[in-house]
Structure formats: structure tokens, C-alpha cells
Amino acid sequence: xxxIGIDAMGGDFAPKNVVMGAIQAFARIxxxxxxxxxxxxxxxxxxxxxAGFDSAKFDIVHTSQVIExxxxxxxxxxxxTDSSITVGFSALAKLRIxxxxxxxxxxxxxxxxxxxxxxxxxxxxxxxxxxxPLLNGGTAxxxxxxxxxxxxxxxxxxxxxxxxxxxxHMRGLENPRVALLNIGEEEEKGNLQTKEAHKLMKDxxxxxxxxxxxxxxxxxxxxxxxxxxxxxxGNVVLKQAEAIYHMSNVQKIDSEYFNRFNYELYGGTPVxxxxxPVIIGHGASSPKAIENMILQTEHAVQVRLIEKITESLxxx
Amino acid sequence: xxxIGIDAMGGDFAPKNVVMGAIQAFARIxxxxxxxxxxxxxxxxxxxxxAGFDSAKFDIVHTSQVIExxxxxxxxxxxxTDSSITVGFSALAKLRIxxxxxxxxxxxxxxxxxxxxxxxxxxxxxxxxxxxPLLNGGTAxxxxxxxxxxxxxxxxxxxxxxxxxxxxHMRGLENPRVALLNIGEEEEKGNLQTKEAHKLMKDxxxxxxxxxxxxxxxxxxxxxxxxxxxxxxGNVVLKQAEAIYHMSNVQKIDSEYFNRFNYELYGGTPVxxxxxPVIIGHGASSPKAIENMILQTEHAVQVRLIEKITESLxxx
Numbered sequence: 001x002x003x004i005g006i007d008a009m010g011g012d013f014a015p016k017n018v019v020m021g022a023i024q025a026f027a028r029i030x031x032x033x034x035x036x037x038x039x040x041x042x043x044x045x046x047x048x049x050x051a052g053f054d055s056a057k058f059d060i061v062h063t064s065q066v067i068e069x070x071x072x073x074x075x076x077x078x079x080x081t082d083s084s085i086t087v088g089f090s091a092l093a094k095l096r097i098x099x100x101x102x103x104x105x106x107x108x109x110x111x112x113x114x115x116x117x118x119x120x121x122x123x124x125x126x127x128x129x130x131x132x133p134l135l136n137g138g139t140a141x142x143x144x145x146x147x148x149x150x151x152x153x154x155x156x157x158x159x160x161x162x163x164x165x166x167x168x169h170m171r172g173l174e175n176p177r178v179a180l181l182n183i184g185e186e187e188e189k190g191n192l193q194t195k196e197a198h199k200l201m202k203d204x205x206x207x208x209x210x211x212x213x214x215x216x217x218x219x220x221x222x223x224x225x226x227x228x229x230x231x232x233x234g235n236v237v238l239k240q241a242e243a244i245y246h247m248s249n250v251q252k253i254d255s256e257y258f259n260r261f262n263y264e265l266y267g268g269t270p271v272x273x274x275x276x277p278v279i280i281g282h283g284a285s286s287p288k289a290i291e292n293m294i295l296q297t298e299h300a301v302q303v304r305l306i307e308k309i310t311e312s313l314x315x316x
Numbered sequence: 317x318x319x320i321g322i323d324a325m326g327g328d329f330a331p332k333n334v335v336m337g338a339i340q341a342f343a344r345i346x347x348x349x350x351x352x353x354x355x356x357x358x359x360x361x362x363x364x365x366x367a368g369f370d371s372a373k374f375d376i377v378h379t380s381q382v383i384e385x386x387x388x389x390x391x392x393x394x395x396x397t398d399s400s401i402t403v404g405f406s407a408l409a410k411l412r413i414x415x416x417x418x419x420x421x422x423x424x425x426x427x428x429x430x431x432x433x434x435x436x437x438x439x440x441x442x443x444x445x446x447x448x449p450l451l452n453g454g455t456a457x458x459x460x461x462x463x464x465x466x467x468x469x470x471x472x473x474x475x476x477x478x479x480x481x482x483x484x485h486m487r488g489l490e491n492p493r494v495a496l497l498n499i500g501e502e503e504e505k506g507n508l509q510t511k512e513a514h515k516l517m518k519d520x521x522x523x524x525x526x527x528x529x530x531x532x533x534x535x536x537x538x539x540x541x542x543x544x545x546x547x548x549x550g551n552v553v554l555k556q557a558e559a560i561y562h563m564s565n566v567q568k569i570d571s572e573y574f575n576r577f578n579y580e581l582y583g584g585t586p587v588x589x590x591x592x593p594v595i596i597g598h599g600a601s602s603p604k605a606i607e608n609m610i611l612q613t614e615h616a617v618q619v620r621l622i623e624k625i626t627e628s629l630x631x632x
Contacts, residue, residue, distance in 0.1 A: 216562065232510075240556050
């Protein structure tokens with residue numbers, strides 16, 4: 001039995017979009033998987049009723065509080081003890097659920113992950129990862145995209161490992177190509193941080209490092225499956241990618257490719273390096289995005305992502 | 317009399333595209349401006365002849381060597397003493413020309429600028445600036461885009477000043493809005509570098525600082541005319557912008573806006589903070605780009621850009 005926890009109150013259109021997404025996900029999850037919704041039981045039941053869905057197919061854990069987007073993440077996580085996020089992480093830490101997903105406050109989700117399930121022993125700093133749509137139809141995984149904005153070279157080195165394990169087990173790539181985002185192809189190019197990180201990554205035995213990749217090369221898929229960078233640069237790249245969708249939209253260009261830059265349609269952003277599957281969805285998540293986020297969380301549990309990361313650290 | 321020096325041998329399609337661009341520029345420069353071409357005199361004359369243009373309308377300084385793209389910039393600048401770039405910078409340092417432009421080796425151009433005309437007293441680190449096309453039809457100036465990849469906060473502060481002066485005098489904006497590229501709007505957001513830079517920029521009297529700008533907001537023009545960042549992040553943003561043109565092109569999207577991301581069509585990248593107008597063009601510059609680069613160099617001389625920067629530093 002797999003139990004996937006979902007913050008029913010998280011996101012700009014919660015609980016409606018979350019409940020709709022959970023109903024959609026229900027049709028696609030494994031028969032042994034249970035969806036556990038944390039939130040206002042009456043609202044969740046009512047939304048299920050409106051959709052003609054039997055709410056008994058979910059486990060519902062009633063919570064009376066919501067961490068809002070403008071709440072201070074750490075304070076709210078500690079003070080709103082009956083919020084859907086706080087109760088959800090408590091259940092995750094007590095192994096009552098196997099993974100937890102929310103489209104609510106990113107800050108509170110990160111605080112919750114660090115305070116309760118904590119980093120896997122050996123992980124210097126956890127990271128959040130995102131997918132970049134590629135011209136060849138696939139995606140590339142980029143990390144960190146905002147959790148750790150001042151990265152030492154050894155942290156970047158380890159992000160290569162986290163990204164490789166994620167790509168191998170979640171995306172099914174046997175030997176993912178890991179590249180360092182840099183401003184030149186040659187190994188002596190870059191700032192102090194990337195030059196030092198390149199030295200650590202080069203000739204390493206933990207993952208398949210293919211060298212530097214420049215920002216104009218990351219969308220082809222020709223060079224890398226996993227792109228390693230610090231949380232500041234990664235966040236800039238991701239927001240510029242979001243801008244691409246906006247630009248295309250403003251110009252009324254109907255491009256299948258540019259539409260894939262709409263992060264509201266995506267699943268979620270995994271928090272990698274913490275001791276349980278934790279996925280954060282976009283605040284403006286559609287029901288489809290919530291559905292994908294739930295399936296992504298289930299997938300992380302099924303492939304035993306956390307164990308794979310833990311094992312890889314033991315090997316080092 | 318204004319004399320604009322042009323490296324006739326610089327760029328992937330030199331000397332042809334350079335000479336064609338110079339001929340086109342000739343029709344648009346002020347009557348008091350002379351174009352001084354550095355390069356192989358016979359080749360330049362022949363190209364003028366083919367175009368039915370009287371080469372005597374140019375000043376031609378014959379040089380016998382070329383710094384190639386794969387030459388080591390510093391070594392080549394010093395050893396190829398009769399190269400178009402080395403001779404050009406020598407003329408610039410001796411005030412025989414008032415500005416120098418090249419689509420050749422960026423590295424050699426930067427070395428030449430730093431070795432010969434040098435930084436303006438008071439400038440901590442020069443920067444290279446680029447223009448980002450905006451959805452509103454205008455552009456925003458972003459700096460640094462690759463010269464100084466490890467920036468201290470005081471350097472970012474000064475980039476705000478350089479960018480503001482550039483936007484005021486070269487782009488005619490009376491009170492340009494200067495923003496710091498960051499990963500959140502709030503002043504406490506960012507990495508150690510941007511948090512400290514924000515403190516220096518906030519409430520400053522040298523230029524109009526409007527706060528942080530995120531990478532998804534830089535293309536609207538709603539927030540900033542000048543975007544300040546370090547050379548690493550700026551280079552990543554610029555290369556991702558180049559990727560946008562490529563993506564649009566691969567998809568055969570004919571968008572006037574996305575076509576403006578084709579940096580081969582642009583003028584050049586000014587080296588700001590050195591003691592003379594120095595402009596570097598894209599290696600694949602078209603004749604139109606060369607023409608724009610020449611007019612941009614003439615414009616910098618006409619508006620006395622260097623004096624304006626020098627005066628602003630005296631005021632500090």
C-alpha cells in the first residue's frame with residue numbers, strides 16, 4: 001500500500017483545483033495507492049459531491065488552518081499547527097504517508113521538509129529541481145532552481161549526483177548526461193564557483209559528467225539531460241523560461257513547443273535530498289497540473305527514489 | 317572632425333561584411349565623421365571597387381596580421397603587433413581615432429581596451445552591456461554580460477551608474493529606471509551578493525534605482541530600463557535570449573518580436589568604463605549589424621559618453 005499525501009488547501013485555486021486534480025489522478029494511480037487529502041473535510045466532500053465522486057475513495061484528514069502565500073513560511077509552519085501543510089508533514093515524518101505534495105506556499109513546504117523529514121545523511125544541501133522543455137520533445141532536469149542561492153563547489157558536485165539519480169529513476173534514462181551550466185564550453189571558463197565545480201565533476205565516478213553547457217544550448221537536448229547550477233542562476237533561467245511562454249502568449253503564437261513553457265500545466269518541483277518524496281506545485285496549478293503532481297509523487301515512491309539517493313551516498 | 321576606427325578584418329565574414337557595413341554606414345554618418353578602416357588595404361579597396369564605392373572616402377590604415385578567433389587573446393594582442401586590432405587600439409590610445417569598433421575576437425578587444433586606453437579613474441571594473449528586446453518595442457540595457465564574472469556588491473552598484481549614464485546619453489532616456497536582477501521582488505531576497513548590492517543601491521543619489529527585477533519581468537519594460545547583474549548571470553540571460561531566437565527559427569515562427577532576439581542583426585556591445593568608446597560586434601555580424609555598430613560608435617563620441625561617465629565619477 002502506497003499513501004500519497006496531498007495538501008488540499010494549497011494553491012491559488014484551492015481547494016477546488018486540488019480536489020479536481022485528485023479525482024483525475026484517482027483514475028490513473030495504482031490500485032494499491034491511496035490518496036490522503038489534508039484540508040477542510042466539508043469543502044473537500046462538497047467538491048467531490050459536485051463532481052459526482054465518492055469522497056470515501058480518498059482518505060481525508062481534516063485540518064482547520066491554511067498557510068497563506070503571504071504568511072511568513074517558518075513562523076506559519078510552527079504556529080499554524082492545524083494547517084494542512086503542518087499536519088501533512090507531521091504525517092510524513094511519522095510514515096503515515098509515503099510522500100507529500102502541495103501547490104501551496106513554497107517557503108512553508110521547504111521549511112516543513114527541512115524541519116520534519118530533514119536532509120538525507122550525507123546531503124550537504126537539498127535542492128529543488130525543474131524540467132526544461134526541449135525542442136526534441138523531451139525535457140532536461142535543472143537544479144537547483146532556488147533553494148540554495150550561494151552554492152559552494154562541492155554542493156554543485158552533489159547536485160550532479162542528485163540530478164543523475166532523479167533522471168535515471170524518475171525519467172528512466174539509463175546513463176543521464178550531467179552538465180554544468182557555465183558561460184563557455186572550455187573547462188577553464190566561468191566564475192570561481194563553476195571553475196572549481198568543474199574540477200570536482202571532471203573524471204568523477206559517480207555520474208556521467210559531459211562538461212559545461214551554455215544557456216543557448218540547454219533547449220536542444222543535444223548536450224545534457226541534467227543541468228547543474230546554483231539556486232540563483234537556476235531560478236533566473238527558470239523565470240526567463242516562464243517569460244518565453246508569456247512572450248509567445250502575448251503575441252498570440254500557438255506553438256506546441258512554447259506552450260510547454262507554461263509551468264502552470266506541469267507537475268511539481270521535487271525537493272531533492274530530503275528524507276521523503278516532497279513535491280511542490282505551481283501556485284496557479286490547474287487540475288491537470290495537480291493530477292501530474294500526484295502521479296509524480298506516486299512515481300517517486302514506487303521507484304524508491306529516496307532509497308536510491310541514500311544508497312548512492314553510501315557508495316561515495 | 318570625428319574619426320571612427322573599424323577593424324576591417326574582424327568577424328566571421330570579414331573583410332567583406334565589414335566593408336559592406338562601412339559603405340552603408342558612410343551614407344548615414346555626419347559629414348564631419350571619417351571612417352578609418354584597419355586591415356588589408358588591397359582587399360578593402362577591391363571590395364569597395366566591387367561595390368562601386370570610392371575607397372578614398374575611407375581612411376585606410378594597412379595592417380598585415382589578423383587576430384583569429386582561436387588565438388589566445390592576450391598573447392595574440394601583444395605578439396601580432398601589426399594586427400588590425402592591435403594597430404587600431406594603438407591609434408585609439410594616441411587619439412588618432414575617437415572610438416574603435418570590431419566584430420573580431422572579443423577577448424582581444426577586451427585585452428586591447430584594458431591594456432591601451434585603460435579603465436577610467438574611479439571605475440572598479442569595466443563592464444560589457446547588451447540590449448534586450450522588449451515587448452513594448454523598446455530595449456532594456458543589461459550589464460555586465462560577461463566581462464566580470466565574480467562581482468563584489470560595490471561593482472554592481474557602479475554598474476548601475478554606468479548603465480544609467482549609457483541609457484541617458486545613448487538611448488535618450490532622461491531618468492532611466494535601474495533595477496537589480498534578482499530572484500524575488502523584496503529587498504531581502506537574493507544571494508549574499510545581490511542582498512548587499514541592494515543595500516548599496518537603495519536610496520542612492522547617483523541614479524534612479526527601482527529595486528529588484530526578476531527574469532520573467534525583464535522583457536515587458538514595465539519595471540526597468542537598465543538591468544544590473546554580474547557577468548556570469550548576465551551572460552546566461554543573454555545566451556538564453558539568443559536561444560529564444562533559435563527556438564523561434566527552428567519552429568519557423570515569423571515573429572517580428574522574436575526576430576529581434578537575433579543578435580547577429582544588432583549593433584555592438586559597448587565596453588563601458590574604459591577611457592574611449594570601444595564597441596564589440598557579434599562574430600557573425602551582417603553588414604547591417606556592422607553599419608549599426610559604426611553608427612553606435614559615432615553616437616558615443618558625439619554624446620561625449622566617456623566625459624559623461626568621468627564627470628559622474630567626479631561627483632561621487
